[in-house]
Amino acid sequence: MKNRMSYASQQKLVVFTFLLFPVILLLVFGFLPILNMFFYSFLQWDGIGEKTFIGIKNYIELFSRQENLRVFGVSIYYFVGSLVQLALALLFAVILSSKMRAQNFFKGVLFFPNLVNGVAIGFIFLYFFKDTGTLNEVLKVFGLEGKVLWLTDPGMVNYSLTFTSIWRYMGFNVVMFVAAIQSLPSDMYEAANLDGASGWQQFWYLTFPGIAPMIQINMILAVKGAVSVFEIPYIMTGGGNGSSTFVIRTMDTAFKFNKIGLASAMAIVLTVIVLVVSAIQNRMFRNSEGGIS
Numbered sequence: 001m002k003n004r005m006s007y008a009s010q011q012k013l014v015v016f017t018f019l020l021f022p023v024i025l026l027l028v029f030g031f032l033p034i035l036n037m038f039f040y041s042f043l044q045w046d047g048i049g050e051k052t053f054i055g056i057k058n059y060i061e062l063f064s065r066q067e068n069l070r071v072f073g074v075s076i077y078y079f080v081g082s083l084v085q086l087a088l089a090l091l092f093a094v095i096l097s098s099k100m101r102a103q104n105f106f107k108g109v110l111f112f113p114n115l116v117n118g119v120a121i122g123f124i125f126l127y128f129f130k131d132t133g134t135l136n137e138v139l140k141v142f143g144l145e146g147k148v149l150w151l152t153d154p155g156m157v158n159y160s161l162t163f164t165s166i167w168r169y170m171g172f173n174v175v176m177f178v179a180a181i182q183s184l185p186s187d188m189y190e191a192a193n194l195d196g197a198s199g200w201q202q203f204w205y206l207t208f209p210g211i212a213p214m215i216q217i218n219m220i221l222a223v224k225g226a227v228s229v230f231e232i233p234y235i236m237t238g239g240g241n242g243s244s245t246f247v248i249r250t251m252d253t254a255f256k257f258n259k260i261g262l263a264s265a266m267a268i269v270l271t272v273i274v275l276v277v278s279a280i281q282n283r284m285f286r287n288s289e290g291g292i293s
Contacts, residue, residue, distance in 0.1 A: 034271070040264035047260045058265035068266070071246045074158055075227045078245075081162035082222035085170045086215070092170075093177030094203060107178065111171035118168070122235025125164045126151070129236070154242035161233050161243055168232070169225070173218050180211040216281065223277050228270065246270055 005013070041059070044052040062068050092110060096103050113121065128134045129150035136147045150160040184207065192202045208215075230247040233239060239248040246266070254263030 037264045037267055040261055041268050043261040043264075045260045046258040047254070048258075054261070058262045059269075061262060062265050062269065068249060071244050071249050072227070074233075074243060074245050075229070077158040077162045078165060078229050079223065079226035081166050082226050085166045086173055086218055086222060088166070089170050089173035089218075090177055090215075092174045093181055094207065096174070096178050097181040107175060110174045113168045113170075114172045116168075118231040119235055121164065121168050122232050125160075125167075125232075126236045129160045129164075151237055152241055157237060157241045157243045161236060164232050164236070165225075165229065176214055176218060177211060180214040181207060184210045220278050220281050223281065224274050227273060227277075 042053060042055060044054045044057075092106075096107060126133075131147055131149055131152065133150075135150065139148070149156060151157050188206050189202060192206060197205075228247050229245045230251070233243045233245055234248055234251075237243045239245070239252070244252075247270070250263050250266040250270070253259050253266060
C-alpha cells in the first residue's frame with residue numbers, strides 16, 4: 001500500500017510551496033543587496049576600478065564631515081510636515097466617515113495626488129513655485145508685488161518642498177484612516193449617542209483608540225519618509241539652496257563623486273537609523289496601548 005501524506009503534511013507542503021518563491025525573491029533582491037552594500041562600505045572603490053579594503057575609514061569620514069550630517073536638519077522640515085499631514089488626514093477622514101454627500105468623490109479628489117508620478121508632481125510644483133511661476137502671479141493679482149523666492153531662498157525652499165510632500169501623500173493617509181474608522185463597530189457609537197457623549201468624546205475615547213494601530217503604521221512610514229526624502233527635492237531643486245537631503249547627498253557621493261564605498265556607508269547608516277526609529281516607535285505605541293484603551 002502506498003504511503004500517503006497526512007492532511008497536515010499536505011497543508012505544510014502547500015504553504016511551503018507558496019512561500020518559497022517570494023522568500024527567494026526577498027533574499028535575492030532584498031537581503032543580498034544589503035549585504036553587498038555593507039561589504040562595499042569597507043572599501044575604497046569608484047565603481048569601476050580596483051577595490052581597496054580600508055576598514056571603517058568611510059564611516060569615520062561620514063561622521064567627521066559636517067556637511068554629511070548637516071543634511072539631517074532638512075529632515076526636520078519633512079518630519080514636522082508629516083505630523084501636519086497626519087493631523088489633516090485624520091481630520092478629513094473623520095469628516096468623510098460621517099454621513100455627508102459625495103463621500104466617494106471627495107475621497108477620490110484627496111487620493112488623486114498619490115496616483116500621480118512623483119516626477120510629474122515635481123515638475124508641476126516647480127512651475128508653481130518658481131520666481132515667475134503661478135503662485136507669484138496669483139499673489140500679484142491681490143496686490144502683493146514683491147516676489148517671494150519660494151525655491152531659491154534658503155529660508156523658504158524647504159517649506160515649499162514640505163508643502164508639496166504634504167499635498168502628495170496626505171490622500172493615502174486619508175484613505176487608510178477612513179478604512180480604519182469604518183471598520184469600527186457602529187454599535188459603540190450608538191451606545192455613546194444614547195449616553196449623551198459629544199463628538200469630541202466619541203473621537204477621543206472610541207475612534208482614536210480603535211485606529212491606534214493604523215496611526216502607528218502611518219507614523220512609522222512618516223518618519224521613514226522624512227529621513228529618506230529624495231524625488232521631490234531632487235526634481236525641484238536638485239538639492240540646491242539648502243534643500244539637499246541625506247539620500248540626495250548619498251546619490252551625489254556615489255554617482256557624481258564616484259565614491260561608492262562612502263555612499264554605501266551612508267546608506268547603511270540611513271538603514272540603521274530607520275530601523276532604530278521604527279523600533280522605538282513600536283515600543284512607545286506598545287507601552288501606550290494600555291493607557292489609550
